[in-house]
Amino acid sequence: MSSELEWFKSSYSSNEGGQCVEVAEATSAVLVRDSKDKSGPHLTFSPAAWEAFVEFAQSV
Incomplete structure (x- = not known):
């Protein structure tokens, strides 16, 4: 399933290694x-749940 998805790298990720995440949206x-x-x-x-997490993360 994950090979069919379009993954987006976090805008907070850098190209210097470290903690980087990618996110993909599926139907549900x-x-x-x-x-x-x-x-x-x-x-x-x-x-x-993802929307609630993002809203919380942006508030801190």
Whole structure:
């Protein structure tokens, strides 16, 4: 499934290594993975849970 998705690198990620994430939107889920381990595992969130997380992260 993840090979069919269009992944976007976080705008907060740099090209210097470190903690980088990529996000992909599926029909009923938002997937998050480590940009340095594209074949590794990913986390899956409901769109509502992802929206709540993003809103919280932007508020701190």
